[in-house]
Amino acid sequence: MPNWLLPENIADVLPSEARKIEDLRRKMLDTFRLYGYELVMPPLLEYVDSLLAGAGQDTELRTFKVVDQLSGRLLGLRADMTTQVARIDAHLLNRDSVTRLCYAGSVLHTRPSGLHATREPLQIGAEIYGHAGLEADAEIQELALSSVALAGFTDVRLDLCHVGILRALLADDPAARRDEAQLTCFLRAKDAPGLDEFTHNYLPATRQALLALTQLYGGIDVLGRAKEALPALPGITRALAELAALAASAIGRAEVAIDLADLRGYQYESGAMFALYVPGLPNAVARGGRYDHVGEAFGRARPATGFSLDLRELARLLPTAERKHSIRAPWGNAPELREKIADLRKAGEVVIQSMPGHDNVQDEFECDRVLVLENGNWILKNLG
Numbered sequence: 001m002p003n004w005l006l007p008e009n010i011a012d013v014l015p016s017e018a019r020k021i022e023d024l025r026r027k028m029l030d031t032f033r034l035y036g037y038e039l040v041m042p043p044l045l046e047y048v049d050s051l052l053a054g055a056g057q058d059t060e061l062r063t064f065k066v067v068d069q070l071s072g073r074l075l076g077l078r079a080d081m082t083t084q085v086a087r088i089d090a091h092l093l094n095r096d097s098v099t100r101l102c103y104a105g106s107v108l109h110t111r112p113s114g115l116h117a118t119r120e121p122l123q124i125g126a127e128i129y130g131h132a133g134l135e136a137d138a139e140i141q142e143l144a145l146s147s148v149a150l151a152g153f154t155d156v157r158l159d160l161c162h163v164g165i166l167r168a169l170l171a172d173d174p175a176a177r178r179d180e181a182q183l184t185c186f187l188r189a190k191d192a193p194g195l196d197e198f199t200h201n202y203l204p205a206t207r208q209a210l211l212a213l214t215q216l217y218g219g220i221d222v223l224g225r226a227k228e229a230l231p232a233l234p235g236i237t238r239a240l241a242e243l244a245a246l247a248a249s250a251i252g253r254a255e256v257a258i259d260l261a262d263l264r265g266y267q268y269e270s271g272a273m274f275a276l277y278v279p280g281l282p283n284a285v286a287r288g289g290r291y292d293h294v295g296e297a298f299g300r301a302r303p304a305t306g307f308s309l310d311l312r313e314l315a316r317l318l319p320t321a322e323r324k325h326s327i328r329a330p331w332g333n334a335p336e337l338r339e340k341i342a343d344l345r346k347a348g349e350v351v352i353q354s355m356p357g358h359d360n361v362q363d364e365f366e367c368d369r370v371l372v373l374e375n376g377n378w379i380l381k382n383l384g
């Protein structure tokens with residue numbers, strides 16, 4: 001095997017792709033800052049115990065593990081930064097007030113989430129801690145929509161779901177509660193026949209409601225249908241009202257869809273959840289939602305909600321960025337030349353100094369002007 005081969009679903013990012021990714025990363029972090037989100041940089045690896053505290057089984061299976069030569073303990077390479085940021089909020093910042101944090105960095109997955117998915121997504125996201133009200137969920141939803149819009153996508157679908165519905169149904173039925181993980185799998189797959197068979201010894205009301213969930217997807221009218229089809233438990237009524245409010249806040253910015261069985265995620269979610277879809281990609285480009293119990297795992301319960309997305313995946317969908325026009329300049333130490341080049345760069349121009357003997361500048365840049373000395377002055381000339 002040639003020694004330059006990379007493992008499956010691991011890839012280098014070459015210049016034109018890297019530029020798209022980096023442009024997006026900067027734009028998004030700048031936007032997060034305008035909303036008051038503070039940037040944090042959690043480590044790439046941690047003790048598995050703390051990395052996986054509060055995370056679900058999905059994350060555990062996705063986490064690469066290595067032995068630490070210093071402590072002999074097991075370390076994990078992060079598969080999702082959300083729980084790391086929750087740890088920072090709970091323990092290191094220790095604030096009681098509302099805290100807004102954002103992050104951008106690579107995460108690693110033991111297995112790709114799809115055939116062509118990378119095992120090294122570049123995760124970027126934002127999280128709000130300390131506010132249990134729907135205002136925080138609405139702000140996160142708005143920020144997620146703005147982030148996808150920044151990438152140039154105008155045709156976005158927002159799918160809403162709520163973990164509270166399943167939790168309220170299971171709270172009344174101990175047999176069903178034990179099976180939460182399996183039930184989630186059936187619901188995710190909308191496998192009504194499988195669910196029917198699996199739930200034959202449940203209370204009839206629970207069974208009927210679970211089966212109804214597999215049919216409750218579509219436009220906003222699903223919320224009305226859900227009111228009819230599901231028991232009027234306080235948890236369900238509250239969840240449906242929250243979804244109605246979140247759907248209303250997105251009208252005009254995205255096509256809103258409701259899917260009450262879409263319980264994908266990492267299983268730490270505790271309330272309203274959303275996913276954003278763009279044309280041409282079957283998988284969600286961004287996911288988010290409420291996860292109020294992760295802080296407890298770090299000894300300090302804090303209401304929490306946030307979203308994240310994979311910059312590599314999003315950038316892959318974008319057309320190749322236009323090559324940046326630039327200026328070719330000769331190599332030299334003359335003070336006037338250096339000053340002229342410095343001024344142009346200060347003004348945002350790309351100036352590439354040709355190395356002696358290499359007159360053809362790199363492919364990545366297209367030089368449309370050249371800096372030449374005429375009558376003792378350095379001037380710009382268009383290249384034909």
Ligand SMILES: N[C@@H](Cc1c[nH]c[nH+]1)C(=O)O
Nearest residue numbers: 082287288289306307308
């Ligand atoms: N980190 C989650 C999304 C999320 C961020 N905050 C809350 N949920 C994911 O990658 O699916």
